Amino acid sequence: MSVGPSSGPSSSGALTVPAGDFSEIHNWSDLLYFFNHTLPECHMEFSESTKRVVLFVLYLAIFVVGLVENLLVIYVNWRYSGRAGLLNFYLLNTAVADLGIVLSLPVWMLEVTLDYTWLWGSFSCRFTHYFYFANMYSSIFFLVCLSIDRYITVTNASPSWQRRQHQGRRFLCAGIWVLSAIIPLPEVVHIQLVEGSEPMCLFMAPFESYSSWALAVALSTTILGFLLPLLLIAVFNVLTACQLRRAGQPEGRRHCLLVCAYIAVFIICWLPYHVTLLLLTLHGTHISLHCYLAHLLYFFYDIIDCLSMLHCVVNPILYNFLSPGFRGRLLSAVVHYLPKDQARMGRRASSSSSSTQHSIVITKEGVQP
Numbered sequence: 001m002s003v004g005p006s007s008g009p010s011s012s013g014a015l016t017v018p019a020g021d022f023s024e025i026h027n028w029s030d031l032l033y034f035f036n037h038t039l040p041e042c043h044m045e046f047s048e049s050t051k052r053v054v055l056f057v058l059y060l061a062i063f064v065v066g067l068v069e070n071l072l073v074i075y076v077n078w079r080y081s082g083r084a085g086l087l088n089f090y091l092l093n094t095a096v097a098d099l100g101i102v103l104s105l106p107v108w109m110l111e112v113t114l115d116y117t118w119l120w121g122s123f124s125c126r127f128t129h130y131f132y133f134a135n136m137y138s139s140i141f142f143l144v145c146l147s148i149d150r151y152i153t154v155t156n157a158s159p160s161w162q163r164r165q166h167q168g169r170r171f172l173c174a175g176i177w178v179l180s181a182i183i184p185l186p187e188v189v190h191i192q193l194v195e196g197s198e199p200m201c202l203f204m205a206p207f208e209s210y211s212s213w214a215l216a217v218a219l220s221t222t223i224l225g226f227l228l229p230l231l232l233i234a235v236f237n238v239l240t241a242c243q244l245r246r247a248g249q250p251e252g253r254r255h256c257l258l259v260c261a262y263i264a265v266f267i268i269c270w271l272p273y274h275v276t277l278l279l280l281t282l283h284g285t286h287i288s289l290h291c292y293l294a295h296l297l298y299f300f301y302d303i304i305d306c307l308s309m310l311h312c313v314v315n316p317i318l319y320n321f322l323s324p325g326f327r328g329r330l331l332s333a334v335v336h337y338l339p340k341d342q343a344r345m346g347r348r349a350s351s352s353s354s355s356t357q358h359s360i361v362i363t364k365e366g367v368q369p
Contacts, residue, residue, distance in 0.1 A: 058306045059109040066102040069316035070095045080329045090146040098312040100135030118201040122193040125201035133184035141176045144229045147236040187217045211285045218281040222274045273308040
């Protein structure tokens with residue numbers, strides 16, 4: 001099987017240089033030939049056409065469902081931003097970041113359909129990847145801040161903290177957007193449009209230091225985008241659940257189940273991607289994978305990368321639609337556009353629903369987060 005470009009945004013792991021001699025490489029065509037002919041020879045039959053169909057269907061499903069869900073979350077949280085809990089500000093920003101990821105999916109769908117050919121020029125090659133990575137980091141960091149802030153809100157009832165927290169959250173969210181815009185730059189500057197019979201958008205670090213660059217990018221992505229956020233999300237969600245149980249909050253078992261769901265969904269979405277990314281990056285230069293395993297990882301990398309984007313579909317459900325308060329606000333927003341007779345019935349249902357507290361914690365401010 002030939003090693004081709006990644007169909008999705010995370011192209012660094014799919015083009016890791018195997019061990020070999022760089023002395024014969026003089027141009028991009030030689031480099032691509034080097035990629036395609038240095039994997040160990042072992043016979044495995046894969047259907048690239050079937051893979052492209054599966055990828056297209058997955059991208060399309062995530063795009064349609066994620067677009068609808070995140071637009072609803074943004075609309076409801078923005079419409080009721082003054083009356084909803086202050087922690088909803090993080091949920092609003094998370095939905096904006098997830099929406100940014102979803103809006104990049106049509107590009108990957110077209111790239112898959114065109115057999116990984118990039119037809120939109122050099123600028124869009126870099127910008128599309130940059131746009132995806134910036135929103136990916138933002139989405140993850142906002143979930144981390146939500147977990148930390150929720151715990152602080154539950155354990156800290158001082159009036160001075162409550163007065164400062166709204167402005168502080170605004171500054172923190174602005175800082176997250178800036179940080180997320182900076183982190184992808186070292187990788188994006190090495191993403192280039194490789195001209196040829198079929199132009200491709202690839203991660204292309206300098207020949208002599210390609211392996212070092214690929215490893216540095218993979219490690220930074222795994223640490224900043226998975227290991228550190230997972231640790232913080234797990235620790236502070238568990239601490240919040242323990243605090244609520246000690247305080248005798250009702251529905252303690254449900255809170256614990258939701259905490260487990262927050263952690264499990266993050267792991268399920270991101271662990272396979274980061275493990276595959278690291279294995280492919282280390283293969284050939286730092287470790288030697290079995291021939292068949294290497295082929296399997298290269299073939300399924302794009303599908304694993306695509307499945308990691310399921311968080312754009314799951315996050316709105318887990319952090320918003322499971323909340324009775326959010327469902328009440330959503331119903332109120334829908335009722336606003338109904339005829340008067342139906343609107344009166346809808347308002348009664350909305351009032352009953354919105355009186356129920358949030359699905360995870362009741363803050364000491366008396367509002368749901």
